[in-house]
Amino acid sequence: MCGIMGFSRGFSGDLSRESQEIRESRESSVDIVLNGLKNLEYRGYDSSGIAYYEEKEKKIKCIKKSGKLVNLSTEFSCAKPVKSNMAIGHIRWATHGKPTDDNAHPHLDCTGNIAIVHNGIIENYSVLKNRLIKKGHKFITPTDSEVIAHLIEDYINEGKSFYEAVRLSSLEFSGAFAVLVLNAPEKSIAAVKYGPPLVMVNKGGDIYFASDVSPLIEYSDEVIYLKNSEIAYFHDGKLELTNFKGKKIGKTVTKIDWDASRSVKTGFSHFMQKEIFEQPSCLLDAFSSRIISVNGSAHSFSDFKILLENVKLTKKDIINASRIVITACGSSYYAGLAIKYMTETICGIPVIVEYGSEFRYENFPISKDDIFIGISQSGETADTNSALELAKTGHAGILSITNVPGSQITTMSNKGVIYTHAGPEIGVASTKAFTTQLLCGLLLALHIREIKGYIPASEGINGLNIFKDMVELPKKVEQILFMNEAVKEIAKKYYKNANFLYLGRGILYPIALEGALKLKEISYIHAEGYPAGEMKHGPIALVDENMPVLFLLSNNTLAPKTISNIEEIKARGGRIIAVADYEPEIEGLSDLIKIPETSEVLSPILYTIPLQLLAYHIAALKGTDIDQPRNLAKSVTVE
Ligand code: AGP
Numbered sequence: 001m002c003g004i005m006g007f008s009r010g011f012s013g014d015l016s017r018e019s020q021e022i023r024e025s026r027e028s029s030v031d032i033v034l035n036g037l038k039n040l041e042y043r044g045y046d047s048s049g050i051a052y053y054e055e056k057e058k059k060i061k062c063i064k065k066s067g068k069l070v071n072l073s074t075e076f077s078c079a080k081p082v083k084s085n086m087a088i089g090h091i092r093w094a095t096h097g098k099p100t101d102d103n104a105h106p107h108l109d110c111t112g113n114i115a116i117v118h119n120g121i122i123e124n125y126s127v128l129k130n131r132l133i134k135k136g137h138k139f140i141t142p143t144d145s146e147v148i149a150h151l152i153e154d155y156i157n158e159g160k161s162f163y164e165a166v167r168l169s170s171l172e173f174s175g176a177f178a179v180l181v182l183n184a185p186e187k188s189i190a191a192v193k194y195g196p197p198l199v200m201v202n203k204g205g206d207i208y209f210a211s212d213v214s215p216l217i218e219y220s221d222e223v224i225y226l227k228n229s230e231i232a233y234f235h236d237g238k239l240e241l242t243n244f245k246g247k248k249i250g251k252t253v254t255k256i257d258w259d260a261s262r263s264v265k266t267g268f269s270h271f272m273q274k275e276i277f278e279q280p281s282c283l284l285d286a287f288s289s290r291i292i293s294v295n296g297s298a299h300s301f302s303d304f305k306i307l308l309e310n311v312k313l314t315k316k317d318i319i320n321a322s323r324i325v326i327t328a329c330g331s332s333y334y335a336g337l338a339i340k341y342m343t344e345t346i347c348g349i350p351v352i353v354e355y356g357s358e359f360r361y362e363n364f365p366i367s368k369d370d371i372f373i374g375i376s377q378s379g380e381t382a383d384t385n386s387a388l389e390l391a392k393t394g395h396a397g398i399l400s401i402t403n404v405p406g407s408q409i410t411t412m413s414n415k416g417v418i419y420t421h422a423g424p425e426i427g428v429a430s431t432k433a434f435t436t437q438l439l440c441g442l443l444l445a446l447h448i449r450e451i452k453g454y455i456p457a458s459e460g461i462n463g464l465n466i467f468k469d470m471v472e473l474p475k476k477v478e479q480i481l482f483m484n485e486a487v488k489e490i491a492k493k494y495y496k497n498a499n500f501l502y503l504g505r506g507i508l509y510p511i512a513l514e515g516a517l518k519l520k521e522i523s524y525i526h527a528e529g530y531p532a533g534e535m536k537h538g539p540i541a542l543v544d545e546n547m548p549v550l551f552l553l554s555n556n557t558l559a560p561k562t563i564s565n566i567e568e569i570k571a572r573g574g575r576i577i578a579v580a581d582y583e584p585e586i587e588g589l590s591d592l593i594k595i596p597e598t599s600e601v602l603s604p605i606l607y608t609i610p611l612q613l614l615a616y617h618i619a620a621l622k623g624t625d626i627d628q629p630r631n632l633a634k635s636v637t638v639e
Contacts, residue, residue, distance in 0.1 A: 002093050002105075002119040002637075003040025003211045004198075006180040007032045008189050009085040010205030010237035029053075029087035034073055036208070036215030037089050041069050042271075042426050042627070042634040043119075043211060044093025047104035048072045051115035051182055052087035060115050060184045064104035068628075086187060088180040088209075090117035093633040096125075097142040106182075107146040109153035110138055113184045116152070118145040119196040119211055120176035120637060128172065148179055163233050166190040170231065170244050176382065176637060178226075180209055188235035193226040196637040197380055197407060200224045200232060200239075202251075207234045211635075212404065213256050214424050221256045225406040254406050270626045272427030272522070276612050277481055279432050280474035283605070285421040286436045287470055290443055304467050306447040311416035313371070317397055318349075318452045320369040325396075326353045327387040328375035329636070331430040331517060332437060335401075336375050337510035338604040339441030345601060346445040347452060356383030357639070359390070366394025371415070373444070374400040377425060377433035378635040379407025386639075388412045401440045403433045418444060427627045428634045429521045431612050434514065435605045439473075442466075442601055469599040473606075476596040480609040483593065487610055490577065490591045491617030494548050500527035501542070501574075502611075503535055504552035505562055511604045512552055515611030522619040522626050532565045543574040548590070550614075552607050555582040556600065579610050 007029045030052050037048060049064030049072065063079075065071040069091060076082065090105035097103040106115040122128070125144035128151055133139065137150040151172065155165030162183045170177075176195030183189070191198055191209050201208040201220045209232075210216050213223055226232055229244045241249045268274035292305045324343060326336035333355055340351040354364070356374075360383065372391040376384045379402040391398055392412060400413040403420045410417045420436035446466070494500075500519055504512035513529035520527050530539055532551065543549065549569050553562050566576055566586055575590040581597045593610045619626050 002196075002633075003037060003043035003091040004088070004117045004119050004178060004180055004209070005033050005036035005040060005090075005211070005215055006088040006117070006182070006189055006191070006207075006209035007036070007086070008207050008234055010207060010234075028082045029084045030076060030082045032208070033087045033089035034076065036210055037069055037072075037091050039215040040091050040211055042428055044091050044633045045069065045628045046092055046094050046099035047101070048089065048091045049104040049106055050076075050087055050089040051106035051108070051117075052082060052084040053182065053184055053187060055083050055085060058184070060108065060112055060182060062106055062108060062115060064101050064106070066099050066101050066104060086182060086189065088115060088117050088182050088189065095121055096144045103141050103143050105145060107141065107143065107149050109149040111153060114149050114152055114156075115182040116145065116149045117180050118148055119178045120194075121639075122147060122173050122177060123175035124173065144175075148173070148177075148181075152181060162186050162188060163190065163231075166192060166233070167231055167242070167244060167246055170194065178211065186235060188233065190234070191226060191232040193230055194228050195382070195408075198226040198232075199406070200226065202239050205237050207239060213406075214426075217256060222253045223256055223406070224251050224253055227411065228408075256405060269620070270427065270616075272429055272431060272626050273616055275425055275427050275431045276609070276616060278423070279435055279609065280477045280481070282420075282422045282432045282436050283439055283477060284474045286439045287443060291467060291470065301449070306443055306450055308416070308418055308443060308447050311399065311418065311444070311447060313397070313399070313415055313448065313451060315451050317371065317415070318448055321349065321371045321397075322367075322369065324349055324351045324371045324373060325364075325391070326351060326373045326375060327356050327359050327384055327391075328353075329356050329381050329383050331434045331514055332375040332377060332381075332384070334510045334514040334517070335434055335437040335441060336373070337513070338438055338507055339373075339375070339445065341507040341510075342442050342601045343445040343448070346442075347449045349448070354387065356381065356385070356387040359387040364390075366391055366396050368395040370394070370396040372396050372398045373441075374398065374409050374413070375402075375437055375441070376400070376407075376409050377403045377420075377430055377437070379404040379409035380635045380637050382637050382639055385409055385412065399444070401437055401444070403436070425634075428629055428632050429518055429615070429626075435608055438605050438608075439470075445601075465599045466601060469602050473598065473602060476598060476606055477609055480595050480606060481613075483610065484613055487593065487613040488617045490593070491614055491621055493591070494577075495523070495618045495621040497546065497548055498526060499542065499547055500525060501535070501539060501547060501549040502527060502529040502552075503532040503549060503562075503565065504529075504607075505532045505558045507600060507604055508552040508554060508607055511607045511611065512550075514608060515550065515552075515615070518612055518615035519618060521632060522615055522629050523622050523624055524630070525618065532562050535565055536568065540568065540572065543569055543572045545573040545575065548575045548577060550577045550579065550611075553578050553580040553584060554600070554603060555580070555584075555597070559584070579607055581606070
């Protein structure tokens with residue numbers, strides 16, 4: 001949902017007087033920003049632009065292009081090499097105004113001395129815009145963001161310093177904003193955050209700003225996260241942090257353990273494909289240091305201990321909680337639905353799962369005894385975080401499961417954070433982040449059970465198998481990944497179909513939803529996920545020989561019911577693809593993907609893998625833009 005990147009060299013003085021030799025040796029700020037934007041392209045990709053301070057002409061120059069980032073890079077590579085020590089750039093996911101060259105960021109003020117890039121929405125932009133137009137400001141775009149440059153200019157016209165103009169403007173905006181402001185006369189940059197993320201690296205006197213850590217890790221693993229209502233002001237090589245009231249604040253440096261090499265495709269055709277294949281090691285990373293064998297024996301739950309380093313739930317919290325409320329969006333919501341099954345089975349506590357976007361307008365009665373769990377890969381999803389804000393207002397306990405250290409959700413989680421440790425996920429369609437969410441949700445359920453000391457009345461689950469199966473999980477995921485070519489062959493049969501149904505029961509129903517979402521997102525084929533038992537209440541009307549129906553079938557008590565549903569589809573001419581953990585005795589299956597068996601609570605992870613591969617191959621055969629599907633963005637920081 002828009003990515004921003006900025007850079008400035010940290011020395012003062014007249015850079016136009018640098019020796020030719022030094023100047024030649026410096027990497028242009030434009031290249032640094034352009035390179036950074038490549039890492040942020042997953043956040044939006046309908047247009048992009050860079051504003052830079054041209055040292056020789058002593059003014060801001062700005063190049064903006066609609067379409068993918070490659071259009072902007074081409075524009076720069078065709079132009080004369082740029083000499084610049086200061087630049088800001090933007091990659092856009094349009095909200096206000098079409099994705100045209102003009103509407104792309106950066107936006108300038110009337111004088112061309114101020115350039116801004118913005119991630120978020122300025123909700124009161126039209127009121128501010130009308131006021132500024134009356135004062136003579138000339139707007140050239142219908143965007144909400146342009147008003148930022150003009151308001152700052154207006155305060156400067158009134159005699160305020162640049163920093164004060166930025167600060168006073170920030171107090172006037174409502175909505176969500178992460179903004180970088182380049183000021184030509186002063187040769188300074190200001191960064192403002194309220195909502196969407198902004199991270200900085202201050203190294204060797206230089207400053208780098210970005211929407212997330214991925215473009216920064218090549219410069220340093222020590223980053224500074226700007227918090228809400230904070231301003232970073234970089235001038236004459238000095239970095240100053242204040243809040244919106246102008247009060248100075250200290251810098252907290254966070255160490256990031258992401259490996260820069262994880263942000264490159266390394267031989268895979270797409271990031272999504274690479275991320276699917278990374279799952280065995282990501283899953284291992286998610287649990288390996290978190291399960292401890294207590295006494296060397298492995299006979300029951302009590303032989304193991306779960307270590308969730310940041311979780312601060314007490315026995316009292318758990319005894320008092322009459323329910324757990326999970327809030328999330330998209331794939332993370334589906335992970336939440338599966339985690340509901342796990343938690344209810346393992347802990348005997350009822351779980352409610354709510355879409356963040358619905359919850360925030362629902363008048364949901366929140367109790368201080370509720371335990372809320374926010375699930376978000378990015379940790380930035382506006383709907384999820386707003387739901388958690390409400391939970392906070394109701395004094396509930398808040399935990400989060402996220403992949404991004406320091407992201408906004410982590411700052412709201414008074415009962416702790418469980419990091420999925422999946423590493424940067426670049427493909428817009430979530431894969432490894434989703435399966436590690438499932439695993440972390442399971443670890444949390446086991447941890448809650450441990451604190452509660454709960455023994456299910458009818459030992460419906462075998463504790464030993466869960467731990468044993470968890471250890472074997474990465475190997476089993478690998479076995480499924482070895483079926484890649486076979487799944488590709490299946491994809492060849494179906495990629496021309498216009499519709500798909502995905503059906504599952506119990507803990508596999510959320511995986512049917514996730515499988516359908518994956519197919520929709522990257523192949524643009526219409527796909528519906530349904531509980532298999534619901535099919536007869538409506539969707540069965542859609543079934544004919546042109547409707548492939550994918551069933552998730554497990555060899556458990558629900559199998560006979562699911563097989564009856566398969567027969568009902570067959571009787572109506574539908575083609576069946578079954579993903580099953582055994583060889584079911586069903587005649588006339590069009591395709592069977594047989595996966596390894598595991599404990600029921602771990603099964604959603606294994607069933608997800610073939611669905612990811614199927615969606616990937618269907619999309620590849622259709623030739624869609626797999627890593628950056630149309631109309632989507634990785635982090636949805638607007639409502
Ligand atoms: C997943 O493939 C999607 N791109 C999308 O549904 C995503 O899961 C959703 O936007 C929530 O994102 P989050 O996990 O970062 O909060």
